[in-house]
Amino acid sequence: MARRRERYGDLYEGDFGLSGLTARVCASPDPRPDLPAVLRLAVDVAGECEGEGAVELGNDLALLRGSGVGEDSLRAVWLATVDGRFDPADHGLGMGDWLERLAEHHPPRVRAETGGWGGGTRPEADEGRLRREVVAEIRTAGAEAQQVPTGFPGRALESLATESDADLALRLLLRVLKARGVPVGKQQFDRLMALDERLAYPGPLVYDGLTVRWPPVDPDRRDSEGDFGLTALATRFAGPWHALTPGEVLDGAVADDEAGQTPGSAAAVLLRDALRLLESPVPTGTITAVWDAASERGYDIERAGGDGRDWLRTVAAACRDHLARVAPAYEPRTVPAGSELADAVLDLLRESAPEFARGTVSPHDRPLTGPEAAEAVARVVADVDPDLGFRLLVRLLSVLAVPLPEERYARFRALGARFGLGARHVSEALERLVRRG
Numbered sequence: 001m002a003r004r005r006e007r008y009g010d011l012y013e014g015d016f017g018l019s020g021l022t023a024r025v026c027a028s029p030d031p032r033p034d035l036p037a038v039l040r041l042a043v044d045v046a047g048e049c050e051g052e053g054a055v056e057l058g059n060d061l062a063l064l065r066g067s068g069v070g071e072d073s074l075r076a077v078w079l080a081t082v083d084g085r086f087d088p089a090d091h092g093l094g095m096g097d098w099l100e101r102l103a104e105h106h107p108p109r110v111r112a113e114t115g116g117w118g119g120g121t122r123p124e125a126d127e128g129r130l131r132r133e134v135v136a137e138i139r140t141a142g143a144e145a146q147q148v149p150t151g152f153p154g155r156a157l158e159s160l161a162t163e164s165d166a167d168l169a170l171r172l173l174l175r176v177l178k179a180r181g182v183p184v185g186k187q188q189f190d191r192l193m194a195l196d197e198r199l200a201y202p203g204p205l206v207y208d209g210l211t212v213r214w215p216p217v218d219p220d221r222r223d224s225e226g227d228f229g230l231t232a233l234a235t236r237f238a239g240p241w242h243a244l245t246p247g248e249v250l251d252g253a254v255a256d257d258e259a260g261q262t263p264g265s266a267a268a269v270l271l272r273d274a275l276r277l278l279e280s281p282v283p284t285g286t287i288t289a290v291w292d293a294a295s296e297r298g299y300d301i302e303r304a305g306g307d308g309r310d311w312l313r314t315v316a317a318a319c320r321d322h323l324a325r326v327a328p329a330y331e332p333r334t335v336p337a338g339s340e341l342a343d344a345v346l347d348l349l350r351e352s353a354p355e356f357a358r359g360t361v362s363p364h365d366r367p368l369t370g371p372e373a374a375e376a377v378a379r380v381v382a383d384v385d386p387d388l389g390f391r392l393l394v395r396l397l398s399v400l401a402v403p404l405p406e407e408r409y410a411r412f413r414a415l416g417a418r419f420g421l422g423a424r425h426v427s428e429a430l431e432r433l434v435r436r437g
Contacts (some may be wrong), residue, residue, distance in 0.1 A: 264327030
């Protein structure tokens, strides 16, 4: 039986199919659920996404039952994925009997054509390549498991990958890692997330509950795909209405690590931005102006009774509090910013000056003219940090919707790459502004 792939992330929020069932067994409040309880959990899995979960569960079971994987291997994998909490043998069932019992209630099904869930195309995978990659990850995890008493079923998982279905073997591998607390290194985590993306899994399927050996927090390590730091915080405040208080918005930004980042990374890069501005010689009015421009005055710090430096002290305190909780070993250090790319940033800023002259930030409420905002950004580039200044320039172009010739947009992307910005950083902000042809 061949697996028909779907954009699983459009269907489910987390794990699904047989691996989703093992996750529910592990999460059961009863440490030793009985047979009827586990069968009810299977019904819950099948009922996900208005009954679409039955397709993946039924197909997973059919793939296992139709494979040449032996009884002992199936049993070893099952017990490891549920951390030994439900053993079919305790109920007089071999693994073949147990899978047959499940399959009686959840037979294989073909999903009706929907035109593509979520509007995307279905993922395609070279099955041979996928099997090789999954087997490699099983072996890497097995080497890690030797360091802890886990009873890692490496050979059994490899048998599933090669004789049944690599997609299912990958999901069951992840369940074993989580159930048995086997840590994975950052490089393996990144590879698992790349497989997640290729197979269109929901992101939490990999990272929820996984123990990762993260490298130390390092604000110099650029592993964010999109915006970060002060400009990402300011973007959260853009717009005329917010359901959250400024403190709640700040707390959300401070804790907003991406899936592949060491916990505390978002706070560390935001803290560095804040400290570089706080300790710089630029006037407080300049700091206030760049904040007003980047946030579109969505949070007017002067109207709230403060100024740019007052706000940055609040930001820095929130970052330190969060880092003390999630990365207590991290010691923030103010490292002087490099200046070698400052001229390149200022050149791009000057080329956009005519468009800035026609723009206004917050035109209907205490307007800030484009030239005033641009001058404040230039001061940050020249006197504080070209990297932060470049991010502020990209943000200002987006706020003022400055049209960009293709050639200048290409230079923005090239300069972003030299700063080590993520692949989406510049494109998400500026691509919509490019004038084609």
